[in-house]
Amino acid sequence: xxxxxxxxxxxxxxxxxxxxxxxxxxxxxxxxxxxxxxxxxxxxxxxxxxxxxxxxxxxxxxxxxxxxxxxxxxxxxxxxxxxxxxxxxxxxxxxxxxxxxxxxxxxxxxxxxxxxxxxxxxxxxxxxxxxxxxxxxxxxxxxxxxxxxxxxxxxxxxxxxxxxxxxx
Amino acid sequence: xxxxxxxxxxxxxxxxxxxxxxxxxxxxxxxxxxxxxxxxxxxxxxxxxxxxxxxxxxxxxxxxxxxxxxxxxxxxxxxxxxxxxxxxxxxxxxxxxxxxxxxxxxxxxxxxxxxxxxxxxxxxxxxxxxxxxxxxxxxxxxxxxxxxxxxxxxxxxxxxxxxxxxxxxxxxxxxxxxxxxxxxxxxxxxxxxxxxxxxxxxxxxxxxxxxxxxxxxxxxxxxxxxxxxxxxxxxxxxxxxxxxxxxxxxxxxxxxxxxxxxxxxxxxxxxxxxxxxxxxxxxxxxxxxxxxxxxxxxxxxxxxxxxxxxxxxxxxxxxxxxxxxxxxxxxxxxxxxxxxxxxxxxxxxxxxxxxxxxxxxxxxxxxxxxxxxxxxxxxxxxxxxxxxxxxxxxxxxxxxxxxxxxxxxxxxxxxxxxxxxxxxxxxxxxxxxxxxxxxxxxxxxxxxxxxxxxxxxxxxxxxxxxxxxxxxxxxxxxxxxxxxxxxxxxxxxxxxxxxxxxxxxxxxxxxxxxxxxxxxxxxxxxxxxxxxxxxxxxxxxxxxxxxxxxxxxxxxxxxxxxxxxxxxxxxxxxxxxxxxxxxxxxxxxxxxxxxxxxxxxxxxxxxxxxxxxxxxxxxxxxxxxxxxxxxxxxxxxxxxxxxxxxxxxxxxxxx
Amino acid sequence: xxxxxxxxxxxxxxxxxxxxxxxxxxxxxxxxxxxxxxxxxxxxxxxxxxxxxxxxxxxxxxxxxxxxxxxxxxxxxxxxxxxxxxxxxxxxxxxxxxxxxx
Numbered sequence: 001x002x003x004x005x006x007x008x009x010x011x012x013x014x015x016x017x018x019x020x021x022x023x024x025x026x027x028x029x030x031x032x033x034x035x036x037x038x039x040x041x042x043x044x045x046x047x048x049x050x051x052x053x054x055x056x057x058x059x060x061x062x063x064x065x066x067x068x069x070x071x072x073x074x075x076x077x078x079x080x081x082x083x084x085x086x087x088x089x090x091x092x093x094x095x096x097x098x099x100x101x102x103x104x105x106x107x108x109x110x111x112x113x114x115x116x117x118x119x120x121x122x123x124x125x126x127x128x129x130x131x132x133x134x135x136x137x138x139x140x141x142x143x144x145x146x147x148x149x150x151x152x153x154x155x156x157x158x159x160x161x162x163x164x165x166x167x168x
Numbered sequence: 169x170x171x172x173x174x175x176x177x178x179x180x181x182x183x184x185x186x187x188x189x190x191x192x193x194x195x196x197x198x199x200x201x202x203x204x205x206x207x208x209x210x211x212x213x214x215x216x217x218x219x220x221x222x223x224x225x226x227x228x229x230x231x232x233x234x235x236x237x238x239x240x241x242x243x244x245x246x247x248x249x250x251x252x253x254x255x256x257x258x259x260x261x262x263x264x265x266x267x268x269x270x271x272x273x274x275x276x277x278x279x280x281x282x283x284x285x286x287x288x289x290x291x292x293x294x295x296x297x298x299x300x301x302x303x304x305x306x307x308x309x310x311x312x313x314x315x316x317x318x319x320x321x322x323x324x325x326x327x328x329x330x331x332x333x334x335x336x337x338x339x340x341x342x343x344x345x346x347x348x349x350x351x352x353x354x355x356x357x358x359x360x361x362x363x364x365x366x367x368x369x370x371x372x373x374x375x376x377x378x379x380x381x382x383x384x385x386x387x388x389x390x391x392x393x394x395x396x397x398x399x400x401x402x403x404x405x406x407x408x409x410x411x412x413x414x415x416x417x418x419x420x421x422x423x424x425x426x427x428x429x430x431x432x433x434x435x436x437x438x439x440x441x442x443x444x445x446x447x448x449x450x451x452x453x454x455x456x457x458x459x460x461x462x463x464x465x466x467x468x469x470x471x472x473x474x475x476x477x478x479x480x481x482x483x484x485x486x487x488x489x490x491x492x493x494x495x496x497x498x499x500x501x502x503x504x505x506x507x508x509x510x511x512x513x514x515x516x517x518x519x520x521x522x523x524x525x526x527x528x529x530x531x532x533x534x535x536x537x538x539x540x541x542x543x544x545x546x547x548x549x550x551x552x553x554x555x556x557x558x559x560x561x562x563x564x565x566x567x568x569x570x571x572x573x574x575x576x577x578x579x580x581x582x583x584x585x586x587x588x589x590x591x592x593x594x595x596x597x598x599x600x601x602x603x604x605x606x607x608x609x610x611x612x613x614x615x616x617x618x619x620x621x622x623x624x625x626x627x628x629x630x631x632x633x634x635x636x637x638x639x640x641x642x643x644x645x646x647x648x649x650x651x652x653x654x655x656x657x658x659x660x661x662x663x664x665x666x667x668x669x670x671x672x673x674x675x676x677x678x679x680x681x682x683x684x685x686x687x688x689x690x691x692x693x694x695x696x697x698x699x700x701x702x703x704x705x706x707x708x709x710x711x712x713x714x715x716x717x718x719x720x721x722x723x724x725x726x727x728x729x730x731x732x733x734x735x736x737x738x739x740x741x742x743x744x745x746x747x748x749x750x751x752x753x754x755x756x757x758x759x760x761x762x763x764x765x766x767x768x769x770x771x772x773x774x775x776x777x778x779x780x781x782x783x784x785x786x787x788x789x790x791x792x793x794x795x796x797x798x799x800x801x802x803x804x805x806x807x808x809x810x811x812x813x814x815x816x817x818x819x820x821x822x823x
Numbered sequence: 824x825x826x827x828x829x830x831x832x833x834x835x836x837x838x839x840x841x842x843x844x845x846x847x848x849x850x851x852x853x854x855x856x857x858x859x860x861x862x863x864x865x866x867x868x869x870x871x872x873x874x875x876x877x878x879x880x881x882x883x884x885x886x887x888x889x890x891x892x893x894x895x896x897x898x899x900x901x902x903x904x905x906x907x908x909x910x911x912x913x914x915x916x917x918x919x920x921x922x923x924x925x
Contacts (some may be wrong), residue, residue: 022844041863048874074904076909096846099806104839157896161903799921
């Protein structure tokens with residue numbers, strides 16, 4: 001019961017902040033609303049008993065990525081926080097809304113066409129040891145290769161980012 | 169008999185045409201002329217040899233008593249259906265062998281003559297190339313194995329004529345004349361083609377020689393009904409165009425814009441008799457299926473002869489006089505063919521007896537004989553006219569007169585040929601014209617009298633021409649102080665053909681033509697009908713006498729008085745009775761305005777409009793699609809999503 | 824327990840809000856923010872399915888984990904590009920970058 005309530009609150013926060021984020025005229029407010037969305041998503045993870053995931057979400061996404069956005073906004077606008085106004089284009093608005101609605105309808109239809117299997121779920125939290133072993137293990141269904149790959153990938157992105165945006 | 173060498177008769181002039189046409193500019197005039205003349209000399213020798221072999225060596229077939237039609241070769245070119253094939257071949261019959269002789273002789277004389285006449289002209293090599301093309305086309309026409317091959321070479325002859333009339337292409341009047349000739353003959357050929365198509369559809373074959381047909385084909389011909397006479401008459405209309413029958417004669421006087429040797433070859437001796445040859449080839453078909461059509465041919469030709477003679481009496485350009493004389497004489501030939509009647513016992517020519525050839529079918533022999541003799545003396549007359557024009561520098565009779573002192577050979581040749589055309593014994597024209605008049609009297613006395621009258625007019629205007637050129641007040645003597653050119657005799661290469669042709673004119677009347685060519689192929693002896701002979705000779709001499717009285721003196725008081733007394737008639741005759749104006753009216757006001765203009769409008773607006781419409785459709789649809797490549801990322805994303813949704817829908821529907 | 828359908832509906836709605844934002848926003852940074860929304864919706868989806876439908880396995884969990892890392896890297900590169908675009912064109916409007924070369 002409580003879980004349902006928490007879920008509803010979190011859902012309201014997420015969806016409300018998302019809608020406000022895409023419809024606000026000022027870009028800084030969009031970034032702020034994005035931050036709220038990210039917090040909400042972290043809450044969803046906690047609700048799902050994925051505490052590690054939630055912590056990573058807050059640390060990386062809410063902390064790091066949002067700061068990136070704020071700095072980007074600051075760097076690319078002359079008048080940073082005092083509101084960059086953007087009027088929404090009429091025709092594209094309608095086309096975008098129509099396309100999104102159609103897509104939503106399609107997705108929901110596809111999902112609810114079939115009966116989903118229900119599994120009795122264990123209410124246990126995933127232990128940290130299991131996560132660690134799975135992340136660093138090299139057997140089947142273990143993720144050391146993606147882990148190494150992603151570290152190289154991150155390095156490449158850092159270098160790429162620096163290269164693209166350095167001052168000539 | 170081995171006639172396999174005859175393909176050279178067609179091949180040699182064709183090769184010479186190609187050689188002179190393509191490489192002529194690299195040769196000197198002399199070399200080009202020599203090549204052309206030599207090839208034609210070989211062709212002439214081969215033609216004579218072929219005729220000799222056919223008539224004298226091979227001789228008549230023992231069983232039928234006829235000269236057999238020899239098909240030397242016959243290749244299938246296009247096969248339209250099981251029955252209809254378009255063949256190209258070489259066929260020797262009595263009249264085609266005769267035509268081979270006529271064409272090659274006159275052509276050779278013209279080739280030799282042109283050496284002198286066209287000396288120094290620009291385009292000398294082109295001239296000889298076209299002459300050879302013409303000779304090949306005409307030879308191909310007369311040896312055609314089927315009517316379609318004849319049509320093919322018919323068109324080729326028309327093209328050669330066009331090229332040669334328009335030889336002096338910088339001159340506007342020459343270009344106009346060549347176009348007129350081609351268009352008028354082409355218009356007539358449309359009827360020819362319709363006739364051929366009808367004939368081949370109903371007869372199931374392109375062959376016109378009844379002796380070579382199978383019994384099934386003969387049966388089909390009998391069953392064809394009224395279509396066959398109609399198609400034969402249409403084919404005659406095609407021939408009428410080429411042979412300048414009224415009212416399609418308008419191109420022939422204008423065709424005198426071409427060089428005079430060309431006029432001699434094409435418009436006197438060979439091309440214009442193609443129509444006569446056509447009717448003669450189709451003669452058995454005409455007699456069996458359409459005898460009335462033949463009589464209509466006779467009426468049209470008689471009227472043409474009279475019309476042309478009337479106009480010729482008042483022309484001042486000597487070549488125009490000769491042109492109208494040609495029209496008149498071809499009228500004689502076609503009258504001769506037209507007055508032939510079917511045998512009272514049987515319709516089929518092949519089954520008739522010798523009497524038929526001498527009585528009802530006499531016109532056939534007379535017409536072909538007159539073709540032969542006319543080619544010789546008219547060709548000679550035109551070549552003489554060429555010498556005179558060279559000497560004096562103009563076509564008009566105003567600049568001539570009293571030339572007999574300066575041009576003796578030309579004078580004698582011209583006189584001989586004038587006597588021949590008037591029908592004076594013992595020249596060839598007497599014999600051929602006599603036979604025609606006998607055939608006309610046999611058909612109907614009125615026809616005979618009309619043709620005699622026209623023969624009398626012929627004698628009159630020919631001697632009018634003779635006296636005006638060679639007697640009377642000379643232009644040179646009266647204008648000697650104005651720097652007029654002194655007329656001189658033509659060089660040897662121009663006078664030798666004159667002498668040869670005059671000699672042939674004198675001698676060829678004695679050929680027993682009936683032994684070789686007759687309506688049903690059986691040999692018969694022509695006999696002189698004394699009534700007709702004496703009457704026509706008296707009339708001719710009387711006409712010559714009148715002409716002498718009117719034109720031989722220094723001045724022509726009678727002629728001038730007559731011209732003043734009937735000014736409108738004289739003017740009308742001079743203007744060829746305004747027929748050219750009538751044709752211009754028909755084409756401009758009727759055809760151009762009512763037929764051509766709407767068709768042109770349709771072509772420009774509907775046909776072109778449709779094409780433009782297709783282009784407009786393409787362009788506008790391209791314009792509307794262009795928006796897809798806008799460079800806007802969000803638009804791409806929207807289409808991406810739409811595409812994915814559509815794909816999902818498709819998969820949902822399938823599964 | 825919360826049925827999986829609820830998580831799915833939430834994820835779908837969040838996804839299409841992000842899509843709508845991507846279609847309609849003109850500022851490049853705003854478009855990036857919309858992309859973040861999309862990615863987060865996908866994360867919720869993976870995590871929810873893993874927890875509710877396959878509780879013994881960890882694929883969804885790790886996919887989400889790696890996705891967070893990848894998303895961060897991609898955001899960094901995209902922002903670097905936007906900064907470059909801003910330096911050259913002095914504008915971060917998307918309708919300024921739609922001309923093809925020449």
